[in-house]
Amino acid sequence: MILDLDIGNTLSKWRLKDADSSEIRSRGAVWTREEWRPGADIPDLDVVEAVRISSVARKAVLEETVALLHRRVGTVHVARSTAEALGVTNGYEEPGKLGVDRWMGALAGYQLAGGCCAVDCGSAITVDFVLPGGRHLGGYILPGLRLMKESLKLGTRNVAIDPDSEAEELLEPGRRTVEAVNHGIYMAAVSAVNRIYSEVCDQQGVALPMMLTGGDARVVSRGIQVPHTVWPDMVYGGLEACFPLTAAERSGRMSGAPRVPAPVALEKIRAALAFSMLL
Numbered sequence: 504m505i506l507d508l509d510i511g512n513t514l515s516k517w518r519l520k521d522a523d524s525s526e527i528r529s530r531g532a533v534w535t536r537e538e539w540r541p542g543a544d545i546p547d548l549d550v551v552e553a554v555r556i557s558s559v560a561r562k563a564v565l566e567e568t569v570a571l572l573h574r575r576v577g578t579v580h581v582a583r584s585t586a587e588a589l590g591v592t593n594g595y596e597e598p599g600k601l602g603v604d605r606w607m608g609a610l611a612g613y614q615l616a617g618g619c620c621a622v623d624c625g626s627a628i629t630v631d632f633v634l635p636g637g638r639h640l641g642g643y644i645l646p647g648l649r650l651m652k653e654s655l656k657l658g659t660r661n662v663a664i665d666p667d668s669e670a671e672e673l674l675e676p677g678r679r680t681v682e683a684v685n686h687g688i689y690m691a692a693v694s695a696v697n698r699i700y701s702e703v704c705d706q707q708g709v710a711l712p713m714m715l716t717g718g719d720a721r722v723v724s725r726g727i728q729v730p731h732t733v734w735p736d737m738v739y740g741g742l743e744a745c746f747p748l749t750a751a752e753r754s755g756r757m758s759g760a761p762r763v764p765a766p767v768a769l770e771k772i773r774a775a776l777a778f779s780m781l782l
């Protein structure tokens with residue numbers, strides 16, 4: 504079995520993949536923390552022959568995890584952001600500083616679709632662009648839905664939030680505090696993603712396929728106006744592409760990869776952008 508780990512700032516996601524059949528056998532998530540109990544937090548390592556990790560958690564979390572895994576598993580691959588990989592050149596001035604989950608998403612998106620707009624809706628919402636030809640432009644980082652909500656709680660006296668209510672996709676004015684907050688942060692997130700996408704496609708003169716991943720991908724998806732797809736395993740796709748272990752992976756296939764969404768025509772994106780500027 505192959506254990507894939509995607510350690511985010513909030514949740515650590517894992518999945519077990521059969522090395523022979525390439526099937527996903529099980530998956531799960533736990534709060535990101537420093538110590539793992541194999542058999543409880545993550546699967547029993549006896550069945551695992553190789554591990555692949557993408558981590559943006561504190562350095563200590565990754566170090567502890569890798570040390571634990573090295574004692575029990577033969578092969579441990581840790582993904583890093585590099586200046587170039589799989590035909591993509593990293594747009595960051597210091598390539599190693601790009602979050603490795605963003606890099607994995609960009610690589611997976613490029614492998615699937617050529618150019619892409621990769622949106623990761625987790626603790627933070629990140630939007631990254633790769634042009635056809637493989638130039639990663641860099642991207643945008645904004646607080647995720649939960650962080651936006653928590654920042655209101657931290658910085659105001661009378662804004663009551665309900666941490667567990669989902670940011671609703673409703674776009675009308677809220678008539679209670681909780682509703683006003685939920686609608687406000689939802690608008691902030693989806694307006695930003697819609698606008699960023701239009702601006703960059705306009706600047707670059709190309710309509711790119713958009714892919715969404717992360718814990719809030721489905722709810723954000725409902726407010727995205729352009730054609731796009733939700734790809735929960737996008738970060739894992741980057742791990743598969745960087746460290747191919749199965750026959751299917753070596754031939755470039757990524758488990759759970761969606762069909763490439765056909766982007767809307769560039770003229771339409773430009774017309775919508777011009778219209779929104781008039782308002």
Ligand SMILES: Nc1ncnc2c1ncn2[C@@H]1O[C@H](COP(=O)(O)OP(=O)(O)O)[C@@H](O)[C@H]1O
Pocket residue numbers: 510511512513514515624625626627647648649650716717718719
């Ligand atoms: N069951 C859930 N538990 C925790 N967070 C959830 C859950 N469902 C959706 N979320 C949302 O997903 C976010 C975490 O998504 P994820 O992509 O795993 O983030 P990260 O990679 O930053 O850890 C949370 O901030 C929250 O807004």
Ligand SMILES: CC(C)(COP(=O)(O)O)[C@@H](O)C(=O)NCCC(=O)O
Pocket residue numbers: 511512513559600601602603604605623624625626627628629644647
């Ligand atoms: C931007 C992020 C915090 C997103 O992390 P996540 O929401 O997936 O937990 C992460 O990719 C990160 O720590 N990046 C380093 C800074 C950068 O990418 O510029």
Ligand SMILES: [K+]
Pocket residue numbers: 623624625626627628629717
């Ligand atoms: K993210």
